[in-house]
Amino acid sequence: MSRIMLLASANILPFSFTSLPLKISCYKTRPSVYYHYPKPRIESLANSFNRPPFPKRVFMPILRSSVETQDPQDPIVEKEEEASLKKKNKNGDDDDENGEGRDWTTSILLFLLWGGIMYYVFNLAPNQTPSMDKYFLMKLLNLKGDDGFVMNKVLVSLWYMMGLWSVTYSMLLLPTGRSSKGKAASIPIWPFLVLSFFGGAYVLIPYFVIWSPPAPKVKEDEVKRWPLNVTESKITAGITLGAGLGLVIYAGLANGDGWKEFYQYFRQSKLVHATSMDFALQAVFAPFWVYNDMTARKSLDKGKWLLLLSPVPLLGPLIYLLFRAPITSTPLLSTPSSSYTDRDKTD
Template identity: 60%
Template sequence: MVLGSIGSGLTSCNFPYLPYARCSRLGNPKNAALPHNCDRFSSRIVPSLRRSSSGGGLSSKPCFQFYRTRFLLQRTSFSGRESSDGSSEDDELAAMDQIGGDGEEDWTTSVLLFLLWGALMFYVTQLAPDQTPSTDIYFLQKLLNLKGDDGFQMNQVLVALWYIMGLYPFVYSMLLLPSARSSRSKVPVWPFLMVSFFAGAYGLIPYFVLWKPPPPPVMKEELQRWPLNFLESKITAAVVAASGIGLIAYAGLASGEDWTEFFQYFRQSKFIHATCLDFSLLSAFSAFWVFNDMTVRKWYEKGSWLLPLALIPFAGPAIYLLLRPEIPVASSQASSSLKAEKD
């Protein structure tokens, strides 16, 4: 629970400031002080920004306020409906995503996440228990099926953990693609996801440091091509969820001797110690990315009951992936507008 609160809290702060004064550039002929299409959520977020601003500045507020504001902007995207002055919301999105893009960014979260990653790497490489290096190599060879049947029975809990760690990168791939891509940086997410199949959370946290939302619009053609057609498939989600929950049940049915032996391995083996820490980190951060994906898909009102469930290691995010709706698809006009503004 402590890791969960730290992981979600740090990541939720990784948003740029949103200067309220700059919203006026979108234009609103009826009220120049209030940006067009911002009045629908002004009663929830914008008034608190207006009260704290004098001359366009912002006072120090909890980072979650800006996080909530950014997602409220995202939740109006890609609807394709016509607004009151005849312009589509796709065009308004192209302008909205630029709000605060040139302003000062808060790097506090990125720095904290980087320090966390550095501390973890130092602990794993220098401070973690390392009393059985030869046994670690033997276990790794057995788990990779590089050793034949020599009569040794592998610990049931360790086997389940090993295969769950092989499934977790699929869960993160489905959570981060496409809803956690960065539109405000040129850092792609897929290299970090590939590294996570070998390094787990130790390979993903650097992307969390560099992540700059909101995500770019998703085109219909993208969903029909690899890898999104695979990652968005309910069949993929069902296979991953069933496999993971089966492995959790397999570990849960292990005998008390197996669990005692596993805890002894945890205290002595660097390989098993680092793997358990990796599992805890992936479980801690997953709740935030479930919330991010849920919000991008405009499913927060209906699916918020799944957020507490997402705190359950592996099973919670896997069940969410099975139940989540399709991601909204942007029109070609909106995508062209965003590309033109970037160019």
């Protein structure tokens, strides 16, 4: 009887207690150690019943990091992750303010493009008729009375279209073309827009170089004040579109001789040459700013057909300005509740 009890206890012990490893876990910083103890060998009893002996195991501690063994739902781990995320975001904001976290590739390319264009205009553009350029400028500015000379219709249309381009860019860049990050946020946009009435794209491209999106929020009372009460007005967009359409028709009414004369001016006159290049540059950049304005107003899905019309010089962007979503119905408008929410997130 005692022999049977001894065999029963020998069969129970290896499979009950020895299979459970002793776990010693350290908190947070020190590694957790798992020990595997070898099972006892009872060779005499096993051999008596022709049973194979237990395999020999080597004592081997298993080391694991406390980060792996710790519960991810642990509040201490969550607090550490939050602190690291805040620190990362803070460092990212500091980098943006210092200009280190920004990709300057596009800005550098734009600056090189602007430098090349300015060099061409001042040094390589045709300048065979400087006296005629002075005369044209006085006639176009209405500083010279009627002397019997009829100005070229295409040139007159081009001259006044440049003023409409400045109005168009003012409506596109205010407010969605303003900067909100880094040092560019402290540079106002209005000097560039005012000077664009005199210099066109030659003045706007330097602002494109330093522009840093996204656009800042617009306060509700700001929409009712100058200049947003004008740039956001459908009346302004409608009048500008009507004027642009009239100038296109006026230039189209010029006969073949008028277009040939304009082409001759383009080849000889620096004034006509530089103005034509200015028109082309603003037409090239306009679709991007239409897209930027649509993205800021979250209306890209509803107005894709307007984006397709934006490459049409002058008229395409003006059609978009007439039908674009008002800023009061877009997330760009800052309401008191949203401002409190942003303040809470910042805190």
